[in-house]
Amino acid sequence: MRDEARAAELRDKLAGELLAAGYLRSARLEAAFRAVPRHAFVPAGTPLDVTYQVDRAVVTKRDERGGAVSSVSAAYVQVAMIEQAELKPGMSVLEVGSGGYNAALLAEVVGPDGQVVSVDIDPEVTERATALLHAAGYGDRVTVLTADAGREISGWGSFDAIIVTVGAWDLSPAWLGQLAAHGTLVVPLRMNGVSRSIAFRRSDAHLISTSAVVCGFVPMRGVGAHANREFRLPDAEGRVVTLGFDDGAPDDPALLDGVLAGPRAEVWSGVTIRHGVSFADLHLWFAGFLPGFCKLAAEDGTEPAQERKTWFPFAVVRGDSFAYLSVRPALDGTGVEFGARAYGRHGHEAARAMVDQIQAWNDLSRNRPEPTFAYWPTGTTPVHLPECTAVLNKTNGLVTISWPTG
Template identity: 40%
Template sequence: MDTTERAASLRAGMLERFRERIADDVAEAMLTVPRHVFVPGVPLERAYGSGPVVTHRDAQGVPTSSASAPGTVAGMLEQAEVRPGHRLLEIGAGTGYNAALLNHLVGPDGAVTTIEYDPQVADAARSALAAYGADRVRVITGDGTLGAPEDGPFDRILVTAGAWDVAPAWREQLAPGGRLVLPLRLNGLTRVVAFEHSDHGLRSVSAHEDGFIPMKGIGAVPEQEVPIGPDRELTLSIDDERPVDADALADVLDSEPHIVWTGITRPWAWTQNVDFWLASLPGFCRVFVNSEAVAAGQLPRPKDMWGGSWGTFSGGTIAYLTARRTGGTDEMPIFEVGVCGLGPQGESLAAQVVERITAWENEAGDRVDLTIEAFARDDEAPTGDGHILVVVEKKDNTFIVRTTV
């Protein structure tokens, strides 16, 4: 079997992992466009594997650009509902693979413009698109926060990097009846949101959990990291610039951890939007726990060891979600959710978080739809329907996250 045949076979295998979740046109595009052309030098098996492929790193080795996991790419395309003839803007060219898929979907009567902040990444994407034969895609080197007004308005705008806010340019360049799809960060929680125009602003038609490399340029807002302990036993990751009294937290590790178990058992991946329910707590953040501190028995493992567990802080006290296995199989283990409190008010803060989780379980459980609305800061946000989980004020927009049961 030659390289072309192997690649085609691997593409078909890649698609099998999520074929039932996507429409025929998205599946056909992903079967047609050769992903390996956009990640040169990467073995075919890895190019068509289930994970992302990092293509560029900074001087510290932190990934700055990648080809997103195929399932993530397919999910965004499904949310976008791209049609032949659409004019399309992509923010974040990356490898060029996504732009090639979009070019396939819009067909000869459509148009795709993609903007990349990093000149080196833009050049690589331009070369890969040319090698594949997608020369019609216009690659711009620049700041995607400003959009591309000369090519708009756009039927679809896709942002393929983590966004902290909805840029005014995206709203202005989105055509009537258009759709904006972006990974939106709210209080440290990311949802890939498909927005459409509403009477007063933008309203989501879908929202799914996923993770992306953060945006660069004028729209970039780095998370605030607060290390705690001589060996960074804990790190708080906070999504805004709220003041943190690091001195008050310095002694939080001097107390014994206090764990309160909820009695709620779920598979490891359980979220059900409970994170946004907790996001209304003052001091909501992500808590990263050093694996060596966990291995030494100094601290209980967080519910999410690698992505940061949901937590909160108040004064000199921290609480974060933990878990213990209660059954299930190796493929689908079952865990009981708990909360670990640290510091002088650890028991009390842990109890508050447990109370919040229990209330969610009793009031919503698995029967929740999430709606996210974006209103320009100068406009008054309407009350709307559903239970408001959290209101987030950003530079250009007010976001309201609601649930309906």
Template identity: 40%
Template sequence: MHTTTTSPDALRVEMVERIRKAGHAQRGEVERVLRDTPRHEFVPDAELAVAYDPWQAVVTHRFEDGRSLSCASAPWLVAAMLDQLDVQPGNRILEIGAGTGYNACLLAQLTGRADLVTTIDIDPDVTAKASGALAATGYGDVHVITGDGGLGYPDHAPYDRMIATVSPWDIPAAWWQQLAPGGRLVAPLRWRGQGRSVAFTYTDGRLVSDSLHLCGFVYLQGVEDEGELSGPVTADELVTLHWDRDQAVEIDALRGVLDQPRVTAWSGITIASNESHDGLWLRLTVTDPRVCRIKVHADVPPEVCDPIGGWWRMALVDGDTLIYLTARRLETGDDVCWELGAIGHGPAAAKLTNYLCDEIRLWGPERNQRTPSLIVHPAGTPDSELAGPAIEKTHSRFVLTYDDVAL
């Protein structure tokens, strides 16, 4: 039940104002539909203040082990992805991941006809609740389909716009086939352990990005999402490594690596307490095929593993050596900042920690001002047609470049 006395309309106005101040909902039509749509009716079990918190996702379904199965994305991220999608009146739209039905409701308003929107989800409980919420808010003509989103929905193809609100590891073959030439696809993709919402235009048989946003999403469930591997590096399995299947990682060579002597190096590059360092990780996905992700349970003491704070942490593996990004607090008068560095274990730890600090110094002067372009080619595209080294997926070849030149 809702316990706050502030009206939904007032909270919605405040939510949109805060989102716009943060740089999202820049398209007038996106701002309009956010202002007009009663989000609380799609998350009826959430307090009003939570339903209209710009930064908070609302989990609506969980796996038996407690992991999130489905949720209503944080409103700022909904706005950012709708900005990326650039829906035009009359567009035919496919959404992968029905969630609560809220995003499908926004899409229906943006295209102007609810029957032009199809939303698909693998979980029948999710689709049943989304369908009910859409009908209750006047958008019952949206097509709500129970099925594997990785297979798309060919009955209503081709689509002018496709948006995934679950995170795929690859662009499934069906999405390539069902997206109209010149159409746009927005998907929270994963490569080298990190995730970005990427906006593409489908042109000349390839997908070319024009924006990337840092994000995290529930993973796509189904037959098309089996590319990320993981394994423990500690006996208690509280520290795990996550990598792509095209990477040369032998997890058996890394088990127990944290028991080896620790090597620490510092870069001299500092960031403010509220400053992102994620551009460093993104840059390394362009320049170094060894970069991946380490996950550290909260019970692990820092003397065992001490990565920089955050949900996802950058690591680098070379054979039987593991290094990861770390930070230390520095205080200079009234100012507090964090110096970035590297911690390593294994035979090549000294060499690789110094290497990572050199990369931090290269990234530091421009910080997050430079964003690479991601071009996705169909699998089988010859190397001669690529602008740089490829990250190999099942149906696609990802090529990241800066200023059209791979580093």
């Protein structure tokens, strides 16, 4: 009983934090969040203070290599995505990716006259979700199915909202087919390695965003899976820097052989930012406008790893060279200046390409309204695109990211 009382206390505290931060906005979702015991859906033994942290996801299953394949997402992401769906009592909701907790929140929000269907490809995950939902009193309010949600969920017709709780590289035609004409699709969409939870609604033959939230999710499996390509670059001691490509990997990665053996170049942008200020939109700008964009990871002992607090895991490849986003002290110690450090014979050019985009972001996008996202299914043609628009090719269509410049 003492643990339940402590959990309720922490849940109310967390609700207050989410309200204050603007993630939790509607009265129905606030009531749902205060009612559903989050701790009942995480693995046994998970400390309550971990369970009820605002930004802490709790892994519920790992694969044979230790990678997370299912989790209870961070609380701020869960409530933000449900708010994005703009649910009302009586609505029908398809949840892609099961865990139990999020489905229970959805059931509370749509009420007894609504319908929640939760689908996951992994029978172990759906078995666990079913058992936990029953134990928490939601067994007759949520239908849990084992299926590949990248395909049509037959026998269920259309849904007022589809909320995808796994990282998707593309939009499944099945989701568009089962989304009601007035419906909202909320999906953590990967765009060249950078993710946003985007709420889409139909606009004629395509989809247009109504909101977007910074997020991160375990990747989708099944027909919607998309594998990254990784290039491991050893230094002279055999320690490795890894470049990971979501899309647009170089045609001849052998050009990078031995790239870490030479001296490092630096180019600085003159663009500064104060400590504690988010610049997540810079990463999205890179994803849209920086050809050769990729993620970077460095093993301990490599030169970048020795300066880990002065760089971020975003890089760009140019032929036989690569550069990565770096910072150095600025603003009399209250902030940093953006720049790029680089390796390879043409490292200066790679760093210059990254810095050019830092400066373009600063001039054209920074401190302006958020970009608008659109999805154009195969067979449709993008029209009336603003001048500052990035176009990303997907299997089933195109994604456009348009930044306001006025």
